[in-house]
Amino acid sequence: MISVIIIGAGNVATHLYKAFTKSENVSVNQWYNRSLKSLQTFKNEVDITDDLNNLKDADIYILAVSDDAVASVSSQLPLENKIVVHTSGSVNVHDLDKKHKRGVFYPLQTFSKTAQLDFANVPICIETLDKPDYHILKELAISIGSPVKKVNSDQRKVLHLAAVFVNNFTNQLYRIGHEITESEGAEFDLLKPLILETAKKVQDLSPYMAQTGPAKRNDKKTINKHLKLLQSEEHKAIYNVLTESIKKTHGR
């Protein structure tokens, strides 16, 4: 049995809490947040607190707070020589106060308040400063059904950066698709199966192999038709920069 204490009440904290309580191998000893309001829903099932000086004992303390708060909250923890991990993709493990046994427990996924999430689809990237701490963190991740990967700081940073490309930037392309279709009274819904198929394709095929379309073929006629259709200079700039990128990737 691994005991944990969660610090923070955002999306990551809440999804982790739910996954931990479902696991037979994990007990959540306490849940801290600076305001108790966000924790009220759970007060009958777990010990909640808004006082760091009140923290109980546990095997692992999980800091699921905003990036900017990691350093200061970790230094305020009245603990010594306990395993304290943050959950951020971009914060340095050394930003945690050095009185702790420091580590990172980074779930590589997009979390929203509403959607149910199966942790089988949430790879956990683990980094520890001390080797032995890795094992208990790995066990914790396995307990909630997550794939686990040992990832050093440099690798975690590029994963976080790549995640911005494949998640935030991709989502903005969906948004532009939405704007373009609605401008002619066409339905964005018609694009949804294509969006899903595009994501499914690269589960088995490399993105290089999966590519199709006018940019890859360097089909200038279609590219010019598209540029004429685009009314926004911003959309044109995005069309051009990504078309050039595809052409370069495929040697055009």
Add this chain to the structure above:
Amino acid sequence: MISVIIIGAGNVATHLYKAFTKSENVSVNQWYNRSLKSLQTFKNEVDITDDLNNLKDADIYILAVSDDAVASVSSQLPLENKIVVHTSGSVNVHDLDKKHKRGVFYPLQTFSKTAQLDFANVPICIETLDKPDYHILKELAISIGSPVKKVNSDQRKVLHLAAVFVNNFTNQLYRIGHEITESEGAEFDLLKPLILETAKKVQDLSPYMAQTGPAKRNDKKTINKHLKLLQSEEHKAIYNVLTESIKKTHGR
């Protein structure tokens, strides 16, 4: 029973052939290609030909050829007053020879040679010059289990353009994610669940509502960290143009 003749042997033609033969409501009377080689696999199940003057009779002739070939092949068809449709997102319906009853049967999906495709996930966008022809084309689409949408030329053009954004350009962002992670020896595989979840999210939520990340928050610290990490000027340009686009969309 609707009878069809397929012209062309590319991915769209082949996937349509397979879907038609599975349907109890459709018979493929003949399959034409300028070279019989690509059709050899099917010669025992369907009448194949490489001679347009040999074309049989059918309710619908489906031109699944490259965009540039639509006009010329349609004019070579020794038919009059028969329903002839092309399957392209960007070719004008008037590019079909006017001796035909002209229409478009545009499957809005990405087709690859290998992957199995369920036509329930392939919306068919239908356009006809003569109203009555719409109904038989709609029935044909329904026969293979596809959602059907009446779409005019302008709408089809923007759908095709939007498809480039959500499919080709998105896939290039996956490719860049691949390059960035591999540059540090991290695994692209770790990003696959995120890629899928990002696509799933907008099935129920608008892309506007689904957006998260540093650009939306205008988190300059993280944005600068990312720009420093990026080694390629091309990747930096893409990062900048999409970050600005997200900031604009979300009023930053």
